[in-house]
Amino acid sequence: MKSIKKQCPYCFNTVRCNSSGIPYDNECHFCKAQVKDQKGNVFLTENYNRSPLLRTHAVIDLQDAQKPVPELRKYHTLELMILLNYVRAERARIYSLWETFLKAKESSDIPGEFAKVLPQEIKKVQSDYFKWKSHMNVLENLLLERLGYIPERIDMEFIMNQLELMKSSSKDDPEIEKVLNSLTAIYC
Template sequence: METCPYCATSIQKNNQYYCSFCLMYIHNVQRDGKREIIKYREHTFELDLDKSTPELMTLPTIELFHLLRLSRKIRKQKYDQLYISRLESEKGNESESVQIATENYQYYTKKMYIIENILNKRLGYIPDRIDNVFLKSYLEKVMISKEKKQDMKVY
């Protein structure tokens, strides 16, 4: 039996799946009251930062943590490059490098802000520091909740 992943109400398809209890269309239909399993990648890449904001909003929280960590690291590198470019510019070298360094720094700053704000909306806070201990702790909480996960049954 096809069920809503949120409330376990039995649903049927009439062009689209619609849950009459949740009052919404369902795109991730489950079977027999099973909960949706969240899949995620263990590693993220710099190319993932080029995703649009709507695409970033669809990523699992753990992936956003990894991307925030990566964006903060790259942003710091871009800031260091900007600082060096400004020093060289004061010595009479090309100021075009300052403009490029500024644009790169601004790009990664905005990406960092986007990810922080998505996480803030989901969690109610922005993590100050994302290190291996933080990630391990988060994953342990996720794994514990997976072990305790039960099918949804309405009696």
């Protein structure tokens, strides 16, 4: 059986593969980067192409924030930033609702039916607030691990600037350019 030579997408050292392009080892012998996972997914490149490093999800929404940390680690940094933006907005929305309910509780003008359910609603909103705050903490800590800081404000201008930086560093790679263009179309 003939061996195919492919490269680690991080250090570009040769990784020996079988004739189907599957690496014999799970990690690069030089930098120890994962080149094959337990499911058989292969992360290799040829001709010094960096494109396998940019793996993105089709669409990101608030449901993604509820995924476990090992799954969130697979997200691209920009996707985590977009997700953090969504989570912060949801947390702020719920906090505003919580404040409204607390003000209503102090008011003497609330209808009888609403007054009966208000304590339960306050508890539910409070619980939701702390749930989204925890999701926000997870995302901020993942970004802190990767970037060394937590972005204070993430808005569309920030995301567009990040996309432009990524595009300018990948002008020679049409695959990365295609992914970045689709991200731009989806989120901006």
